[in-house]
Amino acid sequence: GGGTGMIGDPGGKTAERVLLDAETVARNAEAIATQASTLFAGADFTLLNNADWLSQLNMIEFLREVGKHFTVNVLLQRDFIKDRVKDPEHGISYTEFSYALLQAYDYLHLHREYGCDLQIGGSDQWGNIVSGVDFIRRKTGNTVHAFTWPLLTDKAGKKFGKSESGAIWLDPAKTSPFAFYQFWLNAEDESLGEYLLKMTMLSKTEIGAALELHKRDPKERHGQQLLAREATTLVHGAEEAAKAEQVSQVLFGEGTLEGLDADALQMLKAGAPSREIQTGTGIVDALVVARLASSKREARQFLADESVLLNGDPITDPSETLGSDDFYNGLALLKRGKRNICVLILK
Known part of the structure; x- marks a missing residue:
């Protein structure tokens, strides 16, 4: 996606995308290649970067060889383009208006050079991929195919996306x-x-x-x-x-x-909240340090309620203190109830 990423798919956007610089796009493409190599390890596949051919495309060639096969009438029927054209505040630039043509040409190149007959994407890519299918049919007479996969959504139907809160990533540096x-x-x-x-x-x-x-x-x-x-x-x-x-x-x-x-x-x-602590610290103080109790009085109440566990063992005695035997490799696990947890790190 090093070439198409220089423009960015405008589908689903209500305003113009901010263009990424070439260095950022190249870095993103390299990261995606690394992820693909990990996910498909052991499979027979070829990694390609469309910057290698899209960056060589000149304007005259693009207008003659690609633009001639698309009508503005059809492009205007796409929902996000219709919405943007009607929006007097944002509108849509020629750059974003033309994105589908760029992706269609990309499919044509893959078909010609690598025998690619099927393009797969998320369901939000249906229009772009079908544009490529139609373009290849007009250009070569060949039949190629589109396959889209439903986007992941929560029970309310909201999609998982990069810009959504609580997004999960394949990259372990972003989501462990x-x-x-x-x-x-x-x-x-x-x-x-x-x-x-x-x-x-x-x-x-x-x-x-x-x-x-x-x-x-x-x-x-x-x-x-x-x-x-x-x-x-x-x-x-x-x-x-x-x-x-x-x-x-x-x-x-x-x-x-x-x-x-x-x-x-x-x-x-x-993976859990942690606090440093010394041996000899009382369990009441430890609960406060661990932020499992807001005060010593509340800590004592939790102990009386039998809701405190140290390394899985129930603690009820407020006079108990932390000893070196309570730590394994310098760590101890303090819990209040089932979901309130703190890892105690020995100073």
């Missing part, structure tokens, strides 16, 4: 394997079937059996655990998925720190 795992683990029951079909390589039979098991006891979250494990394995590999599952069990289940290796302990520290 643990955060990625947790995202799917927190999926709503209503979306489980859709996500298992779209985000895993499980068969329909396997998914049906998993959903049946989940329905018997939704509180056990069998479906979410399967989804999180499979999706994380697909994107980050089985080893990272296993670590994320193990850390999740320690934080929210019945797992223990002793079962975690050095990498998993690092994942634990990054």
Whole structure:
């Protein structure tokens, strides 16, 4: 996308895109290539960057060879163009108006040079891909195909997008394997079937059996655990998925720190709130330091209510202090209830 990315797809946008500089586009293209190499490792595929041919296209050639095969009448029927043309404040530039032509030419080049007969994209790309299908038919007489995949949405129908709040990324530098795992683990029951079909390589039979098991006891979250494990394995590999599952069990289940290796302990520290603390600190003060209680009085009440756990063990005695034996590799896990957690780091 190093060539088309210099323009940017205007579909779904209500205002003109800010053009990215060439350096940023090249960096983005390189990052996408790295992700594709990881996701498709072991498969026979070729990575191409359309900057290699689109940057060589001159204006006269583009208008004669591409523009001649598109009518403004048809382009104006596209919903986002109609909306933008009617908007007196924003309108649409010739650059964005012409984007579909650029993508159509891109498909033609791939068809001619590499025998590409199928272009796949998200459902928001249907118009652009079909423009390429029609263009190739007019230009060569050949039949090629378009395939679009429904965009991922939440139960309210809102799409997952880069600009949306709480977006998840394939890049572990943007969304860690643990955060990625947790995202799917927190999926709503209503979306489980859709996500298992779209985000895993499980068969329909396997998914049906998993959903049946989940329905018997939704509180056990069998479906979410399967989804999180499979999706994380697909994107980050089985080893990272296993670590994320193990850390999740320690934080929210019945797992223990002793079962975690050095990498998993690092994942634990990054995946939960943490505070530094010294041995000899009283449990009441520790709860306040960990921000699991707003005051010493509240901390004592939580202890009396038997809602405090240290490394999985219930603590009720307000006179208890933290000793070196409470820390594993310099870490201890303090919980109030099931979801309020803090990793204590030994100073």
